[in-house]
Amino acid sequence: MTWETVIGLEIHSQLRTKSKIFSGASTAFGSKANTQACAVDLGFPGVLPVLNEEVVKMALRFGLSVDAAINKHSIFARKNYFYPDLPKGYQISQFEIPIVGQGSIEITLESGDNKTVGITRAHLEEDAGKSIHDLYDDYTAIDLNRAGTPLLEIVSEPDMSSAKEAVAYAKKIHALVQYIEICDGNMQEGSFRCDANVSVRKQGEELGTRSELKNINSFKFLEKAINIEVERQIDILEEGGSVVQETRLYDSIKNETRSMRSKEEANDYRYFPDPDLLPVVISDELLEEIKKELPELPTEKKIRFIDSLGLSSYDAEVLTSQKEMADYFENIIKQGADAKLSANWVMGDLSAALNKSQLEIVDSPISSGELFLLISRITDNTISGKIAKDVFKLMWDGKGTADEIIEKQGLKQMTDSSAIESIIDDVIENNPGQVQQFKDGNSKLLGFFIGQVMKASKGKANPKQVNEILNEKLS
Amino acid sequence: MSLDNKKVKEIAHLARLNIEDSDIEQATAELNNILSLMDKLGEIDTGDAEPMAHPLKMSQRLREDKVLEDDLSEEFQAIAPKTGKGHFLVPTVIE
Numbered sequence: 001m002t003w004e005t006v007i008g009l010e011i012h013s014q015l016r017t018k019s020k021i022f023s024g025a026s027t028a029f030g031s032k033a034n035t036q037a038c039a040v041d042l043g044f045p046g047v048l049p050v051l052n053e054e055v056v057k058m059a060l061r062f063g064l065s066v067d068a069a070i071n072k073h074s075i076f077a078r079k080n081y082f083y084p085d086l087p088k089g090y091q092i093s094q095f096e097i098p099i100v101g102q103g104s105i106e107i108t109l110e111s112g113d114n115k116t117v118g119i120t121r122a123h124l125e126e127d128a129g130k131s132i133h134d135l136y137d138d139y140t141a142i143d144l145n146r147a148g149t150p151l152l153e154i155v156s157e158p159d160m161s162s163a164k165e166a167v168a169y170a171k172k173i174h175a176l177v178q179y180i181e182i183c184d185g186n187m188q189e190g191s192f193r194c195d196a197n198v199s200v201r202k203q204g205e206e207l208g209t210r211s212e213l214k215n216i217n218s219f220k221f222l223e224k225a226i227n228i229e230v231e232r233q234i235d236i237l238e239e240g241g242s243v244v245q246e247t248r249l250y251d252s253i254k255n256e257t258r259s260m261r262s263k264e265e266a267n268d269y270r271y272f273p274d275p276d277l278l279p280v281v282i283s284d285e286l287l288e289e290i291k292k293e294l295p296e297l298p299t300e301k302k303i304r305f306i307d308s309l310g311l312s313s314y315d316a317e318v319l320t321s322q323k324e325m326a327d328y329f330e331n332i333i334k335q336g337a338d339a340k341l342s343a344n345w346v347m348g349d350l351s352a353a354l355n356k357s358q359l360e361i362v363d364s365p366i367s368s369g370e371l372f373l374l375i376s377r378i379t380d381n382t383i384s385g386k387i388a389k390d391v392f393k394l395m396w397d398g399k400g401t402a403d404e405i406i407e408k409q410g411l412k413q414m415t416d417s418s419a420i421e422s423i424i425d426d427v428i429e430n431n432p433g434q435v436q437q438f439k440d441g442n443s444k445l446l447g448f449f450i451g452q453v454m455k456a457s458k459g460k461a462n463p464k465q466v467n468e469i470l471n472e473k474l475s
Numbered sequence: 476m477s478l479d480n481k482k483v484k485e486i487a488h489l490a491r492l493n494i495e496d497s498d499i500e501q502a503t504a505e506l507n508n509i510l511s512l513m514d515k516l517g518e519i520d521t522g523d524a525e526p527m528a529h530p531l532k533m534s535q536r537l538r539e540d541k542v543l544e545d546d547l548s549e550e551f552q553a554i555a556p557k558t559g560k561g562h563f564l565v566p567t568v569i570e
Binding site: 016019025033037042050051052053075080082083084097133135136138139140141142143144239268270277281313356 | 538
């Protein structure tokens, strides 16, 4: 009997507002500890929360982007638990009626097939502060700068059946929240955090007991954490044991999950509507206004890239997976470059070079305009695609523009037929054996001749012309 | 609905209330008295009534997204039981 994996994700994305969800304190990252925690964030007696309008708008942007039902009447509730980084003793969240109801999003699997993942809900809540355990031996240090930072918690249906699918979904949401400019997506700084609910079952049986994996701060670790947890659960079940419902921390150094605290003991958060906050009412006008402001979404962009630019589904998916990459690509296209060729350059040499230098595309040393120039030198036959790769490397190292490098290094493609012809004549003369074999029917040797000619011309001969002249001469 | 001693102990723990074992019996009895009053409410037919989240018939006012608060961390830290290098310090939390 084979085991089936069932995964649902809870994604906390920090909304990129200037001020907190219920107070006028700043949300800027990296400030000195506790300098951005005001009396409301600290839970002083007598303070009252006042909801940030931008937070509501951002939640609606998300809801509309995933075709979700919007609750025009939503309620804030208190989630009660005690922890030092939660000064009030409760977190203001949404429970019974979240602002964003049921929706869905389409993800692309490795096979190229699409799959729809259900989104159960997305609710607004405040973040807690930070506990720092390794600063003192006898104390835990508390920084409440993060307390009250607005979060949108996006809860998926348990629709994913492998770690890879979970990663594809997480990446899709990650791209979306950046497209609609509600979250900066910075996983290192904790602006985008994934918790995974993982369980296994025998095919066709009811859902198994799940564990909740926390402390995952990259897509790579999300995949690893799920895989290692699935293995652990299967081992337990195959030995006749049972999985305990609990929260487990992922340890990326040891690549293992560890029990954090048993949920059975303290799973009663005693939610109740927060009497300090009135119901949030969304008007039709506001909803209409936000609908109008929505930018082109990744899925829409992908379809446009396929339909009007003729890109493959795979290329369109990769290019739209990041708004900045899609923008960069579109800047090249707008100047008139060939779409497929440009896609190859952005996804190939440019992405490889960025990865190697650990740079984001917005920090690329080669601008979209500069790459456009290089690509157009290929299409106008000034240089071959192969030489272009060398020019690209020099451009990356700041040696000048494509034209400057081509000029300085004398890389201009040889298109003078008589010059190419004379190189070909030399090659034929110097390789009588191969010529005979070719004439005897070994057509694979054409590649050998092309290689020799390209070598003799230092890669500058126009490959198309070489091919034509060679075929003519050898026939 | 009524509670037993065990449940009352659990609730006390969740609310971080320290109830002595000798007082549990009384606490349970008092809580059950209150709950029986709640049961009275259950006798009313509320089939047509809309659920109410707040007694005021108003909706939440929204605030413009603006930073309005100054850094008062020194004042706040001055009244905290223990601080260090800008942090509030609490007894070690063991996970």
